Amino acid sequence: MQQEVVLAMLAKEPSHGYELRARLQQALGPAGDAMNAGQIYVTLSRLEKAGLVRCEQAAGLPDRPDRKVYALTADGQHRVTDWINDTSWPRPGLAEFHLKLIAAAAAGLADPIAITDAQRRELLRRLRDAQRAAMAEPHRSDAALLLEGIVLRLQADLRWLEACERHWTGWKDRT
Amino acid sequence: MNETAMNELSGTPLLRARGLRKDYGKDAGLVRAVDGVDLDVDAGETVAVTGPSGCGKSTLLHLLGGLDRASAGEIWLAGQRVDEMGERALARLRREAVGFVFQAFHLMDELTAVENVELPALLAGRSPRAARRRAAGLLERVGLADRAGFLPSALSGGQRQRVAIARALVADPLVVMADEPTGNLDSEATLDVLRLFDGLHAAGQTLVIVTHDARIAATADRLISMRDGAFVDQTRLTGGTSGSLGALAGLEG
Numbered sequence: 018m019q020q021e022v023v024l025a026m027l028a029k030e031p032s033h034g035y036e037l038r039a040r041l042q043q044a045l046g047p048a049g050d051a052m053n054a055g056q057i058y059v060t061l062s063r064l065e066k067a068g069l070v071r072c073e074q075a076a077g078l079p080d081r082p083d084r085k086v087y088a089l090t091a092d093g094q095h096r097v098t099d100w101i102n103d104t105s106w107p108r109p110g111l112a113e114f115h116l117k118l119i120a121a122a123a124a125g126l127a128d129p130i131a132i133t134d135a136q137r138r139e140l141l142r143r144l145r146d147a148q149r150a151a152m153a154e155p156h157r158s159d160a161a162l163l164l165e166g167i168v169l170r171l172q173a174d175l176r177w178l179e180a181c182e183r184h185w186t187g188w189k190d191r192t
Numbered sequence: 193m194n195e196t197a198m199n200e201l202s203g204t205p206l207l208r209a210r211g212l213r214k215d216y217g218k219d220a221g222l223v224r225a226v227d228g229v230d231l232d233v234d235a236g237e238t239v240a241v242t243g244p245s246g247c248g249k250s251t252l253l254h255l256l257g258g259l260d261r262a263s264a265g266e267i268w269l270a271g272q273r274v275d276e277m278g279e280r281a282l283a284r285l286r287r288e289a290v291g292f293v294f295q296a297f298h299l300m301d302e303l304t305a306v307e308n309v310e311l312p313a314l315l316a317g318r319s320p321r322a323a324r325r326r327a328a329g330l331l332e333r334v335g336l337a338d339r340a341g342f343l344p345s346a347l348s349g350g351q352r353q354r355v356a357i358a359r360a361l362v363a364d365p366l367v368v369m370a371d372e373p374t375g376n377l378d379s380e381a382t383l384d385v386l387r388l389f390d391g392l393h394a395a396g397q398t399l400v401i402v403t404h405d406a407r408i409a410a411t412a413d414r415l416i417s418m419r420d421g422a423f424v425d426q427t428r429l430t431g432g433t434s435g436s437l438g439a440l441a442g443l444e445g
Binding site for chain 1 (some may be wrong): 244379406409415429439440
């Protein structure tokens with residue numbers, strides 16, 4: 018599990034590991050089936066060692082085996098902000114970008130529409146570059162075929178960003 | 193000095209719209225297809241307007257090009273008020289100042305490629321010889337000199353669109369307006385059209401393109417996103433960072 022995803026899910030409020038896992042499962046649906054139960058705890062303990070989260074023993078809740086509550090440190094908060102503003106592509110992959118929008122909306126860190134807009138601008142720049150390169154290639158060269166693949170993939174990604182925008186439009190009114 | 197050059201000197205936009213609105217129907221059935229659009233397009237600029245179907249982008253282009261009348265608002269082209277023009281002046285403007293490119297090409301089936309291209313020049317009062325010379329030159333420019341005598345039915349979709357682009361240029365328009373120009377084209381023909389637009393842009397032609405094709409949008413100087421009849425985002429795509437193409441092809445981490 019991507020460390021930043023776990024950090025960003027904590028930005029809303031300090032949480033137990035099982036709460037984080039439930040929220041991730043809800044956000045990812047069947048795509049998250051491959052996520053194994055222990056992964057999130059491994060990630061949380063790494064983040065704790067790195068000083069990005071701190072862990073407190075929670076009082077009460079005797080029916081829960083997991084009593085640790087995780088919270089972001091100041092360093093962890095910085096890392097989350099950097100991650101939200103990062104427009105690299107194609108990494109983050111789809112799930113990571115999806116979770117970025119969910120986490121940003123849940124914690125009120127940023128407007129998902131603004132994140133989508135920034136990502137779209139970045140993809141359009143890449144599309145422009147790929148297309149310039151494709152236009153400069155001789156007709157039917159091998160290299161042009163690869164560039165066409167890049168262009169088609171970027172177009173698909175841009176269409177998904179349109180879907181993200183439709184989904185998140187008006188989210189404040191719905192919540 | 194032509195009007196384009198004068199506009200560059202004076203620094204006013206070539207095309208300007210203020211408070212543009214277009215309503216269809218009325219009362220409960222009122223649809224505001226274009227809802228309060230302000231737009232400035234500089235001479236030599238390529239502007240793309242994108243948005244989902246039904247967002248009003250085609251209607252907007254029709255208003256800007258004088259193909260349709262606005263319900264409210266003002267439009268200037270090269271300093272002339274377009275929205276207040278009478279029908280005859282508007283028809284002249286469409287013929288001489290604006291070149292149109294449509295998704296479905298809109299070529300005359302019974303005319304050859306070169307006849308299609310020269311038609312607007314003839315309507316604008318050029319001599320048949322001058323019109324033919326210009327049309328032949330433009331067909332050469334779009335790579336179809338050897339197809340001049342062909343009927344549209346004997347041409348591929350991409351070739352028809354290149355004929356339509358040559359036709360749009362024949363009267364030396366101040367602005368070329370294109371409505372989904374690659375909507376009916378495969379990927380190779382799209383690249384041909386993009387190359388042509390790129391060449392026009394380099395030659396200083398002003399272009400306004402409405403499209404939902406991201407490939408065209410990415411080649412514009414300025415990209416405007418439209419939703420529900422209004423502009424929601426404007427982006428300058430010139431300059432800025434660009435990722436490595438290798439990373440996009442999976443070559444590096």
